[in-house]
Amino acid sequence: SLRTAPFFRMAADLVVQLSTSLKTKPDVVDFGTVFTDHMLTVEWNANDGWQTPLIRPFGDLSLHPACSALHYAVELFEGLKVYRGDDKRLRLFRPLLNMERMSKSAERACLPAFDQSELLGCIKRLIEIDQDWVPHLGPACLYIRPTFIGTEPSLGVKKPNRALLYVIMCQAGSYFNTELSLWADPKYTRAWKGGTGDCKMGGNYGGTLFAQLEAGSYGCQQVLWLYGEDHQITEGGTMNIFLHWINEDGDEELATPPLDGTILPGVTRQSILDLARKWDEFKVLERYLTMGQLCSALKQQRLKEMFGSGTACRVCHIGSILVFFQNLQLPNQDKHSLSSRIATELTDIQVSR
Amino acid sequence: SLRTAPFFRMAADLVVQLSTSLKTKPDVVDFGTVFTDHMLTVEWNANDGWQTPLIRPFGDLSLHPACSALHYAVELFEGLKVYRGDDKRLRLFRPLLNMERMSKSAERACLPAFDQSELLGCIKRLIEIDQDWVPHLGPACLYIRPTFIGTEPSLGVKKPNRALLYVIMCQAGSYFNTELSLWADPKYTRAWKGGTGDCKMGGNYGGTLFAQLEAGSYGCQQVLWLYGEDHQITEGGTMNIFLHWINEDGDEELATPPLDGTILPGVTRQSILDLARKWDEFKVLERYLTMGQLCSALKQQRLKEMFGSGTACRVCHIGSILVFFQNLQLPNQDKHSLSSRIATELTDIQVSR
Numbered sequence: 001s002l003r004t005a006p007f008f009r010m011a012a013d014l015v016v017q018l019s020t021s022l023k024t025k026p027d028v029v030d031f032g033t034v035f036t037d038h039m040l041t042v043e044w045n046a047n048d049g050w051q052t053p054l055i056r057p058f059g060d061l062s063l064h065p066a067c068s069a070l071h072y073a074v075e076l077f078e079g080l081k082v083y084r085g086d087d088k089r090l091r092l093f094r095p096l097l098n099m100e101r102m103s104k105s106a107e108r109a110c111l112p113a114f115d116q117s118e119l120l121g122c123i124k125r126l127i128e129i130d131q132d133w134v135p136h137l138g139p140a141c142l143y144i145r146p147t148f149i150g151t152e153p154s155l156g157v158k159k160p161n162r163a164l165l166y167v168i169m170c171q172a173g174s175y176f177n178t179e180l181s182l183w184a185d186p187k188y189t190r191a192w193k194g195g196t197g198d199c200k201m202g203g204n205y206g207g208t209l210f211a212q213l214e215a216g217s218y219g220c221q222q223v224l225w226l227y228g229e230d231h232q233i234t235e236g237g238t239m240n241i242f243l244h245w246i247n248e249d250g251d252e253e254l255a256t257p258p259l260d261g262t263i264l265p266g267v268t269r270q271s272i273l274d275l276a277r278k279w280d281e282f283k284v285l286e287r288y289l290t291m292g293q294l295c296s297a298l299k300q301q302r303l304k305e306m307f308g309s310g311t312a313c314r315v316c317h318i319g320s321i322l323v324f325f326q327n328l329q330l331p332n333q334d335k336h337s338l339s340s341r342i343a344t345e346l347t348d349i350q351v352s353r
Numbered sequence: 354s355l356r357t358a359p360f361f362r363m364a365a366d367l368v369v370q371l372s373t374s375l376k377t378k379p380d381v382v383d384f385g386t387v388f389t390d391h392m393l394t395v396e397w398n399a400n401d402g403w404q405t406p407l408i409r410p411f412g413d414l415s416l417h418p419a420c421s422a423l424h425y426a427v428e429l430f431e432g433l434k435v436y437r438g439d440d441k442r443l444r445l446f447r448p449l450l451n452m453e454r455m456s457k458s459a460e461r462a463c464l465p466a467f468d469q470s471e472l473l474g475c476i477k478r479l480i481e482i483d484q485d486w487v488p489h490l491g492p493a494c495l496y497i498r499p500t501f502i503g504t505e506p507s508l509g510v511k512k513p514n515r516a517l518l519y520v521i522m523c524q525a526g527s528y529f530n531t532e533l534s535l536w537a538d539p540k541y542t543r544a545w546k547g548g549t550g551d552c553k554m555g556g557n558y559g560g561t562l563f564a565q566l567e568a569g570s571y572g573c574q575q576v577l578w579l580y581g582e583d584h585q586i587t588e589g590g591t592m593n594i595f596l597h598w599i600n601e602d603g604d605e606e607l608a609t610p611p612l613d614g615t616i617l618p619g620v621t622r623q624s625i626l627d628l629a630r631k632w633d634e635f636k637v638l639e640r641y642l643t644m645g646q647l648c649s650a651l652k653q654q655r656l657k658e659m660f661g662s663g664t665a666c667r668v669c670h671i672g673s674i675l676v677f678f679q680n681l682q683l684p685n686q687d688k689h690s691l692s693s694r695i696a697t698e699l700t701d702i703q704v705s706r
Contacts, residue, residue, distance in 0.1 A: 074558075
């Protein structure tokens with residue numbers, strides 16, 4: 001009802017408290033380590049609904065130690081990027097897809113509904129204020145991290161009566177700068193039917209660190225997540241996975257696993273499918289892909305390329321997979337690889353060439 | 354190494370900052386809503402290891418907005434209780450089991466190792482300082498919530514270089530005060546093989562709220578979590594599950610699902626198994642239990658009682674299960690029920706009768 005969950009109205013209510021001392025902007029840094037001068041915070045409580053959105057100097061949050069996010073991971077996030085075009089104008093890449101996914105995550109996490117376009121309006125105002133942080137060079141950009149946490153100040157697993165939506169922005173730097181090596185072991189599962197793998201909830205990530213460290217101990221950079229008895233290929237690290245191959249019927253195909261509840265509906269994933277379908281040069285399919293099918297294709301030289309996609313990494317060529325004590329060497333990337341073509345095309349769109 | 358993760362030493366280092374204004378202690382309140390006057394905090398960082406443990410006035414935490422716990426649920430907790438015995442002395446119930454489980458959760462979450470007995474020492478000091486909060490009456494007690502969160506102040510899914518271990522304490526009140534009604538639907542899964550269901554990590558809980566609300570919409574209090582094609586009975590809400598029945602071979606049996614990675618190793622669960630095995634009056638088994646087996650037993654009047662167990666709820670009789678549009682009425686609880694006998698015996702141990 002409007003009484004318990006009025007959508008916040010940005011245009012009318014947004015309050016801005018500018019920082020009195022701006023930070024110096026460092027040169028290229030690691031992803032996610034240097035934040036801009038301001039942040040957006042909007043509080044919600046069950047009695048009064050959404051409170052006045054506030055843009056204020058970047059700084060620590062003050063949270064009750066029983067806060068639902070800290071105990072029960074009632075939390076979710078989004079990731080999107082803003083680019084400075086060749087025409088000097090700033091552009092967000094498909095932000096409505098992020099707002100839509102954020103709404104779905106909020107519903108799944110039992111956090112309150114919010115008005116997507118009003119939140120996007122607040123984010124645009126934040127970007128405007130910190131616009132000098134958006135890099136001027138090439139495909140460099142600023143990474144935007146909307147975060148939504150339950151802040152109920154009492155214990156017990158229950159729907160929170162308080163919540164905080166906040167947005168921080170950081171230098172994107174380079175996420176992965178070389179081709180990726182993956183490690184796969186069916187003893188770890190990232191997501192499962194009836195779970196939350198298709199939402200960007202915090203709980204999907206913390207449980208993956210242990211496997212990621214094991215991948216590292218084998219000299220690999222990320223985990224390739226398998227699923228089920230037939231070892232379906234699902235995601236790689238925090239990326240969606242694509243195969244560019246000649247399929248079992250001899251047709252050229254770009255394939256990625258379908259959104260069956262265990263796969264994160266990536267914005268870059270969707271954009272790649274949209275692009276490739278527009279090209280109409282080969283089959284583009286959302287279908288199950290097993291490790292057995294990949295191995296057969298590799299053996300029969302039907303695999304052209306395997307790559308991952310995500311907002312942070314964009315498009316990332318996969319060079320090898322260590323699985324069942326075998327190190328599978330995948331076809332190399334070159335300028336004719338599909339991932340190179342997609343990366344170039346995405347950049348052209350993002351900087352509006 | 355000792356350099357990167359020296360265990361903190363409580364006896365030598367603990368610093369106490371007493372609150373200058375103590376709260377009034379309210380009468381019976383809801384579980385987890387009223388906290389004591391002090392809390393324990395211990396910081397860790399990868400360079401210097403564990404810092405000085407601090408007991409300080411209960412209050413908000415100041416956290417970086419990129420904090421790993423808030424984005425990626427790099428977090429875990431424990432729950433244990435302190436009782437005031439008939440002899441007026443305070444007793445923790447099997448706290449080493451909680452310390453042991455907390456260590457395992459920390460390993461799985463990629464949070465640093467800690468010295469279990471030193472942490473327990475710090476917790477005992479905290480209890481001593483807030484000892485007036487431990488109720489004087491019967492089975493009432495104070496609930497202790499150790500919490501351990503990653504506080505890395507940068508984005509990117511990675512092992513945190515900073516962490517905070519803290520302990521808060523609250524009035525326990527009554528968690529469930531009547532017999533429970535459960536709702537089961539295989540479309541939701543709590544935990545799965547290769548996941549984190551056997552650890553007390555935050556991500557196991559936030560994802561369950563949605564199903565809990567759906568249970569509520571059917572007039573039920575908690576979810577009965579099923580697993581797999583054969584609808585195995587795994588947990589109920591945040592409780593372990595027990596069947597007291599005449600099994601398929603005609604033998605009286607107390608049964609609970611085995612610790613196969615999808616089941617939380619509850620301290621109350623273990624204590625019930627220990628007690629029942631000591632009695633040696635009927636079979637005590639950790640075995641798979643399916644919804645089909647439960648329905649058969651119910652139809653053939655072989656079910657004596659179904660109950661849940663947990664630190665918060667202790668032992669809780671289950672009155673009904675709504676499943677596949679059928680409302681299964683389970684045998685009533687009376688003073689001869691196993692759950693009543695176990696509850697009485699546990700209380701006797703906890704208050705040292």
